[in-house]
Every structure is written in C-alpha cells, then in structure tokens.
Amino acid sequence: MSTIKEISELLGISAPTIRFYEKEGMVEIPRNERGIRQFDERSIDRLKAIVHYRRVGMPLxxxxxxxxxxxxxxxxxxxxxxxxxxxxxxxxxxxxxxxxxxxxxxxxxxxx
Known part of the structure; x- marks a missing residue:
C-alpha cells in the first residue's frame, strides 16, 4: 500500500495538493476501514493525468x-x-x- 507521502514524491506534487484534488472531486481515492487512503491504479492514473495537464498550464x-x-x-x-x-x-x-x-x-x- 502506498502512502500519500509516497504518491506525492512519485508524482512530484505535495500531499496537500493531492488532498485538494480529492476534495474538489477530481480524483477518488479509496480508503480502508480506518479511513486511510489506499491509492489504487485508477486513482494514481487520474493524478498523473492531472499533473500532466497542470504542467502544461491547463487551468483547473x-x-x-x-x-x-x-x-x-x-x-x-x-x-x-x-x-x-x-x-x-x-x-x-x-x-x-x-x-x-x-x-x-x-x-x-x-x-x-
């Protein structure tokens, strides 16, 4: 299981940024029974897409x-x-x- 810190380092974005994208409904990140984020392939791919779009200056x-x-x-x-x-x-x-x-x-x- 990847932590938000590991995913943020993998993608080169901050953990608060990931939380923001999640809060804005741009990405759904599954959670376990304790409420801890469990990044799956779908959520990571979605975050990668957002990162690419932001890198080229696309507005949120x-x-x-x-x-x-x-x-x-x-x-x-x-x-x-x-x-x-x-x-x-x-x-x-x-x-x-x-x-x-x-x-x-x-x-x-x-x-x-």
Missing part, C-alpha cells in the same frame, strides 16, 4: 471539465487544443529567448 476549471465529462470527446478536444496552442506559444517564446542567449554568449566569448 478545464481539467475538471475534462475529468467530469470524460466521454465528451468534442469538449476534451477543444480544451486540449486551446492548451496546446498556449503551450506552443510559450515554446516559441522560449526558443526566441534561447536564440538571443546563444547570440549573446557568442558575442561575449569573442570579446573575452
């Missing part, structure tokens, strides 16, 4: 919609496409900044 509201209406593929597709466009814009901005830094490094190395 959109994640909740996707999870609540899992079989509404048109909705999920629209929300994922919106997040993809935002992520691609961030990547482009980072690539531009990276190119700027590379050029500055070259200039400073030539002058050194």
């Amino acid at each position: 509201e959109d994640i909740q919609k996707i999870l609540a209406e899992f079989h509404n593929h048109a909705l999920s597709s629209d929300l994922l496409k919106k997040t993809q466009a935002q992520l691609e814009a961030q990547i482009a901005a980072l690539q531009e900044t990276h190119a700027y830094l590379v050029k500055k490094i070259e200039i400073h190395q030539q002058l050194a």
